[in-house]
Amino acid sequence: MLRKIVTIFLKDAKIARRDAILSYMMVVPIILAVGILLLLPQLSENSFSIKTALLRTESKTYIDYMKKYTQVELFDNKEALENRLLKTDDSIGLISKNNDYEMIVEGNESSQTILLAQFLNQKFKEGANPETSSADIVTFKTSVNPLKTKLTNMLILLVIMSSGMMIALGLVEEKSDNTISAMTVSPVSQGAFILGKSLFGGCSALFGIIISLLILGYADINWFMLLSIGFMSFILSALVGFLQGTNSTDIIEVASSLKLMMLPIVAAVACYELLADNWQWTMYWNPFYWVYKANDLILSKEAIWNEMFFYMLIVFAISITSYFISIPIIKKKLRKA
Incomplete structure (x- = not known):
C-alpha cells in the first residue's frame, strides 16, 4: 500500500x-x-512599543515626559480620547484626577503595555521629568x-x-x-x-x-x-x-x-x-x-x-x-x- x-x-x-x-x-x-x-x-516605521492618549489640558511637563518614552496623541475631550482607544492597536488613556492619573483601557491590551504605562506614570509621580531623567528603557527579553x-x-x-x-x-x-x-x-x-x-x-x-x-x-x-x-x-x-x-x-x-x-x-x-x-x-x-x-x-x-x-x-x-x-x-x- x-x-x-x-x-x-x-x-x-x-x-x-x-x-x-x-x-x-x-x-x-x-x-x-x-x-x-x-x-x-516601511510598515513598522512609525510603530512604537506603547502609545498613550492624553488630554491637551494636561501639564506640559507631563506631556513632554510621556513623549520621551511613548507615542503621545492629544485630544480635546475625554469622549474623543475614549473613541481613540477603541481602535485595534494597543493604546493607553491617561487622565489627571485628584492629584493622580486615571488609566483608561479598552480591555484587550497586552499586559506588558499596561505595566509599562503604569511604571512610567509611577516614576513621574516620584519626581522624574524630561530634564532630570536620562534613563532609557532596556529589556533583556527577546522581543518579536x-x-x-x-x-x-x-x-x-x-x-x-x-x-x-x-x-x-x-x-x-x-x-x-x-x-x-x-x-x-x-x-x-x-x-x-x-x-x-x-x-x-x-x-x-x-x-x-x-x-x-x-x-x-x-x-x-x-x-x-x-x-x-x-x-x-x-x-x-x-x-x-x-x-x-x-x-x-x-x-x-x-x-x-x-x-x-x-x-x-x-x-x-x-x-x-x-x-x-x-x-x-x-x-x-x-x-x-x-x-x-x-x-x-x-x-x-x-x-x-x-x-x-x-x-x-x-x-x-x-x-x-x-x-x-x-x-x-x-x-x-x-x-x-
Whole structure:
C-alpha cells in the first residue's frame, strides 16, 4: 500500500512540474515571505512599543515626559480620547484626577503595555521629568515585532489553505485524464488514493511553511508545536480540497470555490484581532481561529504546552468530526467521477 501511495505522490509531483498554476502556488509562500521581509521596515516605521492618549489640558511637563518614552496623541475631550482607544492597536488613556492619573483601557491590551504605562506614570509621580531623567528603557527579553507575527501567522494559514486547493486542482487534472474512473478497476483502494493525493498537498504546505519561516527569521521557535497544530488543521483543508475537486469540472470552478474556503479563515483572523474578549466565543466553532491563536503564541515565543495541548485537542476534534462526515461523501464522489 505504501508503494501505491508513493506512486500517486510522484504522479502529482510530475503534474505540478508541468502545470504552471500548481508550480506557481508552490513558490507563492516564498514570494510572500520575501515581500513581508522587504516591506516590514516601511510598515513598522512609525510603530512604537506603547502609545498613550492624553488630554491637551494636561501639564506640559507631563506631556513632554510621556513623549520621551511613548507615542503621545492629544485630544480635546475625554469622549474623543475614549473613541481613540477603541481602535485595534494597543493604546493607553491617561487622565489627571485628584492629584493622580486615571488609566483608561479598552480591555484587550497586552499586559506588558499596561505595566509599562503604569511604571512610567509611577516614576513621574516620584519626581522624574524630561530634564532630570536620562534613563532609557532596556529589556533583556527577546522581543518579536507584533506586525511581523500577524503577517507571518496569516501567511501560514494561507499556505495551509492553498494545500487544499492544490489537492482540488490535482483531482480536476485526474478527472480530465479519466484516471479516477480507472482507479475503480485497479488494485489501488480509495483509502490509498486519498492518502496519496493528500501527501503531495501536505508536503507542499510543509515545504512552504518551513522555508517561509526561515526566511522571516523564525528559526528558533518551537517547531514541534507549530507543525503539530498545522498538521491537524491540514486535515480539514485536505477534506475541503477533496470536496472541491470532486465537485468541480475545471480550474475555474476550483478557483471560484476558493472564496468559500477563505471565509472561515478571514473570519477567524478578523475576530481574533478586532473583537473584544467578550465576543471571542463567536469563533470557537472555527478551527482556524484556534490555529491562528496558537500560532500567535508560538511565533511570539510565549506558548506553553498545557495551552497548546488544549488548542490542538479542539482543532483535532473539529477536524476528525469533519473527516467522518466528509469521507463517505468523498468516496461516493470518487466512484462516480
